Amino acid sequence: MTQDELKQAVARAAIEHVPIGCIVGVGTGSTANYFIDELGKIKHKIDGAVASSDASAQRLKKLGIEVLELNNVSDLPVYVDGADEITRHLSMIKGGGGALTREKIVAAVARKFICIADQSKLVDVLGRFPLPIEVIPMARSYVARELVKLGGQPALRVGFTTDNGNVILDVHNLQIMKPLELESTLNQITGVVASGLFARRGADVLLLGADKGVQTLTR
Numbered sequence: 001m002t003q004d005e006l007k008q009a010v011a012r013a014a015i016e017h018v019p020i021g022c023i024v025g026v027g028t029g030s031t032a033n034y035f036i037d038e039l040g041k042i043k044h045k046i047d048g049a050v051a052s053s054d055a056s057a058q059r060l061k062k063l064g065i066e067v068l069e070l071n072n073v074s075d076l077p078v079y080v081d082g083a084d085e086i087t088r089h090l091s092m093i094k095g096g097g098g099a100l101t102r103e104k105i106v107a108a109v110a111r112k113f114i115c116i117a118d119q120s121k122l123v124d125v126l127g128r129f130p131l132p133i134e135v136i137p138m139a140r141s142y143v144a145r146e147l148v149k150l151g152g153q154p155a156l157r158v159g160f161t162t163d164n165g166n167v168i169l170d171v172h173n174l175q176i177m178k179p180l181e182l183e184s185t186l187n188q189i190t191g192v193v194a195s196g197l198f199a200r201r202g203a204d205v206l207l208l209g210a211d212k213g214v215q216t217l218t219r
Contacts, residue, residue: 006118006209027081079110095132095196115203130170132196139191
């Protein structure tokens with residue numbers, strides 16, 4: 001199967017985890033887009049969606065799915081999103097598409113976080129994919145210096161601004177042996193809005209697209 005076919009397979013599998021009559025949290029990125037397309041096929045069975053980015057919101061609206069503000073939603077049974085890297089312990093790096101802060105917020109609210117990914121995203125140790133950090137613009141240089149102290153090589157994502165009006169530093173050459181500890185350290189750096197390290201709130205379920213079919217991993 002091609003990578004796109006694997007993404008379609010996990011997107012279809014994720015639909016089975018969506019309760020009838022619920023509001024669905026929806027992520028951002030190429031795999032999440034396949035899920036949005038599948039969601040469009042059952043839009044009559046759900047009450048709407050919360051999107052983690054403007055791009056996903058527009059895609060949902062084009063399919064006729066009502067997009068709700070998270071502040072107006074009291075219960076979010078499930079959130080479905082992809083990952084740039086994920087371990088068997090279901091810690092992730094996310095944010096390749098730049099929506100990491102909003103993804104983190106929606107994931108925090110959701111009762112169940114389902115990650116959908118193809119087999120190329122499964123790793124033993126996080127860090128081969130550069131770790132995105134969303135930063136307040138005036139703190140960019142300071143945060144970069146602090147990241148160097150942690151052993152990383154930060155690079156500004158040129159020409160990119162998040163939906164929140166901030167910049168992203170992509171941190172290269174990290175071997176993330178202790179994701180929980182690193183996430184807490186990053187959160188303490190003044191000027192960091194959020195990191196793309198999802199360890200404190202990792203996935204509850206991983207639907208992994210593999211050549212032999214969709215595998216399910218849980219915490």
